[in-house]
Amino acid sequence: MLKKGFMSFIVLVIALLAVSCTQPPEEERKLAEKAFRDAALAKDCDKENYVAAEELLNKAREAYAKEKNDEAKELFIKVKEKADAMLEYYRTHPDECMPKKEVVVQKEKKVVEMDKDDPANPDMEFPLIHFEYNKYEIRDEDEAYIKRIYNWMTNFEEAVIRAEGHADERGSIDYNMALGEKRAQAVKKALVMLGIDANRIKIISYGEERPVSDGHDEDSWYQNRRVEIVKTNF
Amino acid sequence: MDFRTRLISAAFFIVIFTVSSLSAQLVGEVNQGGFEDYSIAAQDILNSDGKESELSKELTSTLRKDVELTGFFALLNPKGFLEAPSIDLDVKDFKNWLNIGANGLVKGFVKEGKESVLEIAFYDVAKGKKVIHKQYTSSPEGMRMAVHKFVRELVLILTGETINFISSKIVFVEKNAGAYSLVTTSFDGSDRRVLYSSNSIIALPSWSHDGNEIYFTSYSTGNPYLYAINRKTLKTRIIAGYEGLNTSADASPDGNSIALRLSRDGNSEIYVKNLKNGSLTRMTKNLSVDTAPSFSPDGKQIAFVSDRSGTPQIYRLFIDNPSRVERLTAQGNYNQDPEYSPDGKHIVFTGRDEYYRFDIFLFDLESRIILRLTQNQKKNENPSFSPDSRLIVFSSDRTGKNSLFISNITGNRQILIYSGNGEVITPSWSPELEELK
Numbered sequence: 001m002l003k004k005g006f007m008s009f010i011v012l013v014i015a016l017l018a019v020s021c022t023q024p025p026e027e028e029r030k031l032a033e034k035a036f037r038d039a040a041l042a043k044d045c046d047k048e049n050y051v052a053a054e055e056l057l058n059k060a061r062e063a064y065a066k067e068k069n070d071e072a073k074e075l076f077i078k079v080k081e082k083a084d085a086m087l088e089y090y091r092t093h094p095d096e097c098m099p100k101k102e103v104v105v106q107k108e109k110k111v112v113e114m115d116k117d118d119p120a121n122p123d124m125e126f127p128l129i130h131f132e133y134n135k136y137e138i139r140d141e142d143e144a145y146i147k148r149i150y151n152w153m154t155n156f157e158e159a160v161i162r163a164e165g166h167a168d169e170r171g172s173i174d175y176n177m178a179l180g181e182k183r184a185q186a187v188k189k190a191l192v193m194l195g196i197d198a199n200r201i202k203i204i205s206y207g208e209e210r211p212v213s214d215g216h217d218e219d220s221w222y223q224n225r226r227v228e229i230v231k232t233n234f
Numbered sequence: 235m236d237f238r239t240r241l242i243s244a245a246f247f248i249v250i251f252t253v254s255s256l257s258a259q260l261v262g263e264v265n266q267g268g269f270e271d272y273s274i275a276a277q278d279i280l281n282s283d284g285k286e287s288e289l290s291k292e293l294t295s296t297l298r299k300d301v302e303l304t305g306f307f308a309l310l311n312p313k314g315f316l317e318a319p320s321i322d323l324d325v326k327d328f329k330n331w332l333n334i335g336a337n338g339l340v341k342g343f344v345k346e347g348k349e350s351v352l353e354i355a356f357y358d359v360a361k362g363k364k365v366i367h368k369q370y371t372s373s374p375e376g377m378r379m380a381v382h383k384f385v386r387e388l389v390l391i392l393t394g395e396t397i398n399f400i401s402s403k404i405v406f407v408e409k410n411a412g413a414y415s416l417v418t419t420s421f422d423g424s425d426r427r428v429l430y431s432s433n434s435i436i437a438l439p440s441w442s443h444d445g446n447e448i449y450f451t452s453y454s455t456g457n458p459y460l461y462a463i464n465r466k467t468l469k470t471r472i473i474a475g476y477e478g479l480n481t482s483a484d485a486s487p488d489g490n491s492i493a494l495r496l497s498r499d500g501n502s503e504i505y506v507k508n509l510k511n512g513s514l515t516r517m518t519k520n521l522s523v524d525t526a527p528s529f530s531p532d533g534k535q536i537a538f539v540s541d542r543s544g545t546p547q548i549y550r551l552f553i554d555n556p557s558r559v560e561r562l563t564a565q566g567n568y569n570q571d572p573e574y575s576p577d578g579k580h581i582v583f584t585g586r587d588e589y590y591r592f593d594i595f596l597f598d599l600e601s602r603i604i605l606r607l608t609q610n611q612k613k614n615e616n617p618s619f620s621p622d623s624r625l626i627v628f629s630s631d632r633t634g635k636n637s638l639f640i641s642n643i644t645g646n647r648q649i650l651i652y653s654g655n656g657e658v659i660t661p662s663w664s665p666e667l668e669e670l671k
Contacts, residue, residue, distance in 0.1 A: 134545065170586075170590070171568070171570065171586075172571045172584060173437055173659065174526045174570065174571060175539060175541075175571075177458070177481060177502075177525075178497070178525050179523070181478065181497055181502065182523065203478075204456075204457065205479060206435065207435075207437070
């Protein structure tokens with residue numbers, strides 16, 4: 001009875017082994033094929049893995065065709081793992097992996113709504129630095145803006161900027177050119193003091209020639225007394 | 235243009251019919267009477283058919299503008315005239331002119347043709363005599379100059395003074411919808427000519443010593459460099475292209491150098507650039523703004539603007555010893571754009587009053603008194619002297635947009651001479667440009 005039972009166990013094990021060795025790995029094949037098809041989404045952003053997965057899959061198909069079932073099964077499992085990893089990468093890196101058109105839309109939205117003030121954003125919008133009438137000292141309330149420009153320049157070390165100084169319409173064309181230059185210099189100096197290489201900051205003055213507001217009141221004048229930062233090589 | 239003007243000048247054929255012996259007696263009368271006491275009626279100039287024409291109307295307006303501009307006389311309003319214009323220059327009856335209070339009368343007519351002929355006369359109304367009677371022959375384009383010459387003659391006979399600007403020009407910047415033009419006109423605002431146009435900034439023109447070139451700053455390369463443009467050939471050449479601002483050139487009286495503002499050392503400073511060998515001499519050295527240089531006529535001093543006291547003020551430095559600097563303006567806390575008069579007696583400048591209004595002021599170097607030339611007429615800026623130091627051109631927005639006005643040095647007579655399509659700014663008056671026959 002015991003012997004018979006033992007024998008049956010052996011037979012069962014052998015049978016199981018025989019099944020596992022001889023049966024084609026249908027399940028693994030289906031899973032691998034599907035995973036690979038799905039992973040095609042990530043084809044562009046994870047090309048290396050995609051090519052590797054494709055190679056594996058071709059080998060697996062070959063083994064499967066030649067009924068090298070064990071080898072085929074192992075390969076199909078590897079294909080699935082690879083494809084799953086690609087899909088995971090795709091899910092966690094939508095910016096890189098989404099189809100191009102959608103990427104643009106998404107990116108723009110993101111910049112406008114979230115990142116325009118973020119120094120980590122290469123397209124950060126530079127804050128305007130404003131000045132008091134006939135003055136070229138940076139006001140306390142603008143220190144945070146200077147810091148933001150500094151942070152951006154630290155994040156993008158190759159970038160060179162131009163500080164463009166402007167004056168309001170009052171006073172002479174001649175003197176206002178000097179005033180605009182002094183203001184641009186003040187911004188440059190503040191950034192250099194924080195540690196930015198002076199060679200990365202060009203300056204120019206447009207005097208009163210490039211107003212942003214055409215009005216003749218204090219509000220317009222305030223808007224026009226400014227330094228604008230422009231990226232020159234980025 | 236100027237070549238043509240020269241031809242016109244050469245082609246002038248002037249006939250003097252009479253120069254009354256009265257003229258000698260008249261000399262001095264006008265000056266003794268003071269400004270505007272000597273009133274002149276300038277009758278409409280007609281063509282030889284006794285009618286108005288385009289040319290005759292232009293000559294009439296030129297005549298009236300000249301009489302006003304010279305600053306010696308009061309011009310009577312033609313609406314008050316009791317007599318219709320005519321081509322009869324043999325005036326016998328002066329009753330109609332006496333009745334409207336005219337001291338002097340000008341009448342003339344123009345015979346139009348390829349060679350036009352202007353016949354024009356001046357009469358002393360009180361004495362009932364013709365004093366000047368002249369005939370000028372030139373192309374129609376040269377006829378305005380004939381009127382200028384006649385008025386110069388008139389001033390000489392009545393006052394003994396020689397007006398010395400009838401061939402001079404005014405250069406300025408005209409801004410229209412973001413486009414910049416460098417423009418010249420003759421001293422009376424006629425003969426507009428664009429020398430240079432650009433969508434980039436053009437600023438702060440001034441004349442070379444001989445009047446052949448105009449210095450100006452252009453941003454055409456992206457940077458504010460100083461150029462010179464020949465007013466005849468329109469060829470430009472770079473004068474200063476240092477890092478930073480290269481602006482505000484002022485020619486030295488001997489023509490050998492220019493004073494200018496450079497910020498190559500990180501801050502606006504006054505330099506003198508030798509035009510012969512290109513050498514630069516730095517005149518100011520401090521952390522404040524120093525700009526807008528103007529040579530004194532003896533070439534020994536430079537007036538300039540500095541904010542070393544905290545606000546822009548007028549100073550002068552002595553070229554032999556640039557560290558010797560004298561502050562000229564103590565009144566007002568915002569004074570800019572100084573220019574020496576060619577006779578060395580005055581410095582004209584733009585000042586801001588306690589109501590934050592910009593006006594033209596005159597600093598008398600001998601008495602050190604400051605005279606205000608404009609007031610309550612909106613914004614007035616960028617004054618520049620005529621070659622004879624009698625008149626000042628400046629820009630004013632009193633008509634709603636910046637236009638050019640001419641004032642005498644007392645400020646009691648101000649005349650609009652040019653109003654362009656856009657904003658007209660930063661005028662600079664040339665030296666007298668060529669000798670006239």
